[in-house]
Amino acid sequence: MTELQTVTNEDTVHALFFSSLSNSDSVYWETMCKEINLTLKTLATGYIWHRDEFKVCLPILNDENCALPMHLIASTCFGDNIEDEWFIVYLIMELSKKYSELIIQIIDNDGDFMLIEAADYLPKWANPETTENRVFIFKNEINLISPDLASFKNKLSVNDAIELLVKFPEKTRALPEIKNTIITRIGSYPEKIKENIQRVIVRLPLEIAAVLKLKPALIAPIVTTYCNHDIIDVKSVGNIDLSDYVYVEVNFTKCLYAMLMHSKLIRSVKHKISAEAKRDELGFKITFGFQMLMKTAAKDIFCSKEFIKYKNNLKENGYFRNNIEHSKEYNYLLEKAKNYFFEMECPVSTYVSNNVSSIMATGEFLKCKESLKEHNKTDSSLNEDNDDWLSIEPSQLNNMLNNRYGNSVKFNNDDIVTPETITTKLTDFLKQSSDFEGVDTKEKNDLESKNINFDANEFINCLEKMMDLVSVDMHSSSETDSDFEDNLTDAELDEELANKLKSYDVNRSDGNKVMFNLTQSIKEEGVSGPSSNLLSSIGINKTDLLDSDDD
Incomplete structure (x- = not known):
């Protein structure tokens, strides 16, 4: 654009x-x-x-x-x-x-x-x-x-x-x-802004605490930097001094809070911290992310390779209008380009580090540091929000997905879930055509929408004819079977029966294998995965197959 x-x-x-x-x-x-x-x-x-x-x-x-x-x-x-x-x-x-x-x-x-x-x-x-x-x-x-x-x-x-x-x-x-x-x-904005905020008490170095107090939005780049770090970023950070610290309320979005809580704690000889102390752990992660962010930022953004590339692009597109370099008009256009680059094009780390430097150079920053010191490194006057929402039950997730995308249950409430019913439903599901928009149910819907004319008398006549045919066929089949059995010895009859039972056991075994493989897949994939998603498409929930011990 x-x-x-x-x-x-x-x-x-x-x-x-x-x-x-x-x-x-x-x-x-x-x-x-x-x-x-x-x-x-x-x-x-x-x-x-x-x-x-x-x-x-x-x-x-x-x-x-x-x-x-x-x-x-x-x-x-x-x-x-x-x-x-x-x-x-x-x-x-x-x-x-x-x-x-x-x-x-x-x-x-x-x-x-x-x-x-x-x-x-x-x-x-x-x-x-x-x-x-x-x-x-x-x-x-x-x-x-x-x-x-x-x-x-x-x-x-x-x-x-x-x-x-x-x-x-x-x-x-x-x-x-x-x-x-x-x-x-x-949704219900602007009220929803507060609903998406998660207040948390963390232990932070005094300077970082003051920066976040004056500019709460900086928590976003700090968290994303920590969560996306690599081994080079870790090595770039030296010793972290946590001696001069204070407890402070930090505002996260629920998304950022979940990201930071579930990100792995960096462990090394230089930085030792107990993973059980939530406030200390979060404070350490924020501190580490802050340090990485400041290390990776360019000292002079207008000497960075990003700005040089941006400036050359402007020249190629005739932005400077053939003005001589360092002339009044050229300098005016260059200043305008710098402002645009800083606001719209420069890397996030560079933008944030310059903002942090500007904040630290103000008198308000010094006043904020002094104010935070008055808390005497305690957290008794601070408040934080409950984070039970981080844990969600599979049934809650199903309800959320059903509310969002609709419930496509294809089983009746009184249906018994057996290996045979599952394989039958899966076979029917896989026979349906599909494309990038999903499974095509148009033909089924078209059939359901058509009116059917029902003639009761004709239906009864057809039934009577069918029953006559079945009766004749059964009588004929009975005589044939009787003649066949008369010609067989007891040993041959036993062998025939054994083969039929073996065939039945094989078919039943295949169904049980399907059931066993599905349950094993669901156990291994956790809350959601390919197996549970496939079953949900035919209306079977995970809880229909697994008992409490399996869960």
């Missing part, structure tokens, strides 16, 4: 902000950019971003030949916490409500992810191949440009799409069910 956007495999949200007023005045857009960022800062008060903060900016390159009208851009990597993505949707909906002239386009690595959420209510024409430049947020509504307004024959440009949205706001408005589904997925 951005001209200089770094290629990344991480999950990222991209947004473009256009104006229905077709305003190309640069002053208008600079003012709008400042106002939007101030609004975003207010709306996101207390929110801890997992990686990148969501903010808008003017594109650094103004290409006159660009097919896009004047606009603002935003590119935010949310990494492992998908909640950031939906919080961004909430922010955009609020911006659309406040600034009625804004027309906003938003996608992620998967495309129009909002439509994926509302897939059950989409019109038939909408799919990933047909919705390019047809999905927008305008006046706090989800808007879809149908092929009735713009044919699929030619690719729809953004300029034409904006014109259609302004001209036909009612015709492009999506069904209420689509918007309601998206609003439901967003």
